Amino acid sequence: MHTRSFGVICGLGCLAAGLWAVSLSAEDRGPAPAVGDKAPVFNANTDTGDLWQTEDRVGRGKYMVIYFYPAAMTGGCTKQACSYRDQAADLSGLDVEVIGVSADPVNNLKLFRDAHKLNFTLLSDVNGFIARQFGVPVTKGGSFKTTIDGKEIVLKRPYTTARWTFILGKDGKVLYKETHVDVPNDSRKAIEFLRGLP
Numbered sequence: 001m002h003t004r005s006f007g008v009i010c011g012l013g014c015l016a017a018g019l020w021a022v023s024l025s026a027e028d029r030g031p032a033p034a035v036g037d038k039a040p041v042f043n044a045n046t047d048t049g050d051l052w053q054t055e056d057r058v059g060r061g062k063y064m065v066i067y068f069y070p071a072a073m074t075g076g077c078t079k080q081a082c083s084y085r086d087q088a089a090d091l092s093g094l095d096v097e098v099i100g101v102s103a104d105p106v107n108n109l110k111l112f113r114d115a116h117k118l119n120f121t122l123l124s125d126v127n128g129f130i131a132r133q134f135g136v137p138v139t140k141g142g143s144f145k146t147t148i149d150g151k152e153i154v155l156k157r158p159y160t161t162a163r164w165t166f167i168l169g170k171d172g173k174v175l176y177k178e179t180h181v182d183v184p185n186d187s188r189k190a191i192e193f194l195r196g197l198p
Helices: 006-012 014-018 075-086 088-093 106-116 129-133 183-195
Strands: 043-046 051-053 063-068 096-102 121-124 138-148 151-161 164-168 174-178
Touching (some): 063 075, 063 183, 075 088, 075 096, 075 106, 075 183, 088 096, 088 183, 106 121, 106 151, 164 183
Parallel strands (some): 096 121
Antiparallel strands (some): 043 121, 138 151
């Protein structure tokens, strides 16, 4: 059975992203792609350690939700991930692939996926490159303690990204960009947007 250190997670949570660090300089990130722009090209390791490449997945006849979140296993980020997990059937019916991106190392993401039985891909953006390509604000990372299977562990990440959500069209262009994400309703809003497409 997986357990988490509730006090630590709720005390720090994903909201602590802005408290942990000083923002990197503005030149460290590019302009955010606007609706109608082609999505940035990038490669990253998944939660299983496999290589994920946009050239293999984006613009291949599926919609894609790419959401950036501050830190695996923390309160708000867990709530957001589980909402995407629980709405998998609705998303699949809309021909959508979901990708979660954070600066967590692969091992953190594996723990996150296993602890909450996540059913979509998590990407490890340990150098913050993907976030910067999308114009997502990046700050210095942090660490926190959590308990899994009765064992206390410390999860560290080099950077913390802001919480932004993008939806890409089947042609790989940005259809939707949300920079003020409503955590518990993020997946629902994405589904509503996709259902409203012509």
